[in-house]
Structure formats: structure tokens, C-alpha cells
Amino acid sequence: MSNGGTIQMRLRSTVAAFVAALSVAMTGVAVLGAPGPFVGSADAATAIRFGRIQYDSPGTDNRSNKSLNAEYVVVRNIGTTSVNLRGWTVRDAQRHVYTFGTFTLKHGTSVTLHTGRGTNTASHRYWGSGAYIWNNTGDTATLRSGSGATQDTCRWTKAGSGATNC
Structure with missing residues (x-):
């Protein structure tokens, strides 16, 4: 894979992680049904x-x-x-x-x-x-x-x- 492909993959991974974290922070529910403890305060x-x-x-x-x-x-x-x-x-x-x-x-x-x-x-x-x-x-x-x-x-x-x- 070229350097450009690696950067795109990292960007996609970063965006996906950000969306997942934002979803948990705002709703207390992990995206894609991934198990895990509630993150954040009430x-x-x-x-x-x-x-x-x-x-x-x-x-x-x-x-x-x-x-x-x-x-x-x-x-x-x-x-x-x-x-x-x-x-x-x-x-x-x-x-x-x-x-x-x-x-x-x-x-x-x-x-x-x-x-x-x-x-x-x-x-x-x-x-x-x-x-x-x-x-x-x-x-x-x-x-x-x-x-x-x-x-x-x-x-x-x-x-x-x-x-x-x-």
C-alpha cells in the first residue's frame, strides 16, 4: 500500500473512532452494538x-x-x-x-x-x-x-x- 493509502486508512480509523466516542459521550450507547461499560458521567x-x-x-x-x-x-x-x-x-x-x-x-x-x-x-x-x-x-x-x-x-x-x- 502506498503512503497515500496508509494516510487515508489512518484518517478513516480516526474518524470512525471519533464518531464512536462521540456517540458514547452523547448517548451512553456504543455504536455497532459493541459491548462496553458506560463511559462518562450521568x-x-x-x-x-x-x-x-x-x-x-x-x-x-x-x-x-x-x-x-x-x-x-x-x-x-x-x-x-x-x-x-x-x-x-x-x-x-x-x-x-x-x-x-x-x-x-x-x-x-x-x-x-x-x-x-x-x-x-x-x-x-x-x-x-x-x-x-x-x-x-x-x-x-x-x-x-x-x-x-x-x-x-x-x-x-x-x-x-x-x-x-x-
């Missing part, structure tokens, strides 16, 4: 994603707790296992940050994070803010794991219906 294999974001509270923005709580973010677990969200964060582009305390999001469920105050439950969490978090004219929501790895982002660039499905 962060890399989770399926925690944004759902709907209601960035413009319906009605007049009067900063009442009712109005603040009508601004919210839905976080979904689309995976097959429950995930402890302790230390996970939701943040906007201006670095307003909500940090989950001890909280497990069961597989196939969601939790709604409201901007205002309230009593936390299994399906509703409260930021505790006295001001609106999400910009109606455009913003970026970022979901990070406890280790700081970005798990999902959702962006809108103009005022629209007041909500977006991520």
Missing part, C-alpha cells in the same frame, strides 16, 4: 432538555407574584432513568441563575420553573425573583449540569407569541 448521558419557555407573562407586566409565575421554563426528562438535578442551573443571557437543590426528575416527567415565589413540589419549582427574568425581545436560556456542562440551550430573537417550544 451529565453526558442524560436527556434533560428544555420544553416550553413562556418568556412573556400573559397580560400586563405588573410584577405581581401571579404575573411573575406566569413566566416559566419547563425542564423535561426525556430519558429512561431518573436524574438528580442537585446543583444543575438554569440561566439567562444576563446571568440570572437558578440552582436546583435536592430534586430528582423522574424519567418521562417535567418540572416547571416559575420566575416568582411559591412552594416547591415535584412538578413546580420557584425561582423566587421579584422581577421578570426572560427578555421578551430575545434571550437565551441555558441548562447546565452540576459539573457545569451545558445540557441544552434555547434561544429566541424577537418578541413573538410570548412563548417558544425548545
Whole structure:
């Protein structure tokens, strides 16, 4: 085999190894059914994603707790296992940050994070803010794991219906 053929084979092998590693890192599943242990942390294999974001509270923005709580973010677990969200964060582009305390999001469920105050439950969490978090004219929501790895982002660039499905 010529030198050119050797380089092509190395390149193919490198690309194949990269694709396999990326697949494992993103899904926890090896490609081509190759056996092996799960590689990476729970962060890399989770399926925690944004759902709907209601960035413009319906009605007049009067900063009442009712109005603040009508601004919210839905976080979904689309995976097959429950995930402890302790230390996970939701943040906007201006670095307003909500940090989950001890909280497990069961597989196939969601939790709604409201901007205002309230009593936390299994399906509703409260930021505790006295001001609106999400910009109606455009913003970026970022979901990070406890280790700081970005798990999902959702962006809108103009005022629209007041909500977006991520």
C-alpha cells in the first residue's frame, strides 16, 4: 500500500473512532452494538432538555407574584432513568441563575420553573425573583449540569407569541 493509502486508512480509523466516542459521550450507547461499560458521567448521558419557555407573562407586566409565575421554563426528562438535578442551573443571557437543590426528575416527567415565589413540589419549582427574568425581545436560556456542562440551550430573537417550544 502506498503512503497515500496508509494516510487515508489512518484518517478513516480516526474518524470512525471519533464518531464512536462521540456517540458514547452523547448517548451512553456504543455504536455497532459493541459491548462496553458506560463511559462518562450521568451529565453526558442524560436527556434533560428544555420544553416550553413562556418568556412573556400573559397580560400586563405588573410584577405581581401571579404575573411573575406566569413566566416559566419547563425542564423535561426525556430519558429512561431518573436524574438528580442537585446543583444543575438554569440561566439567562444576563446571568440570572437558578440552582436546583435536592430534586430528582423522574424519567418521562417535567418540572416547571416559575420566575416568582411559591412552594416547591415535584412538578413546580420557584425561582423566587421579584422581577421578570426572560427578555421578551430575545434571550437565551441555558441548562447546565452540576459539573457545569451545558445540557441544552434555547434561544429566541424577537418578541413573538410570548412563548417558544425548545
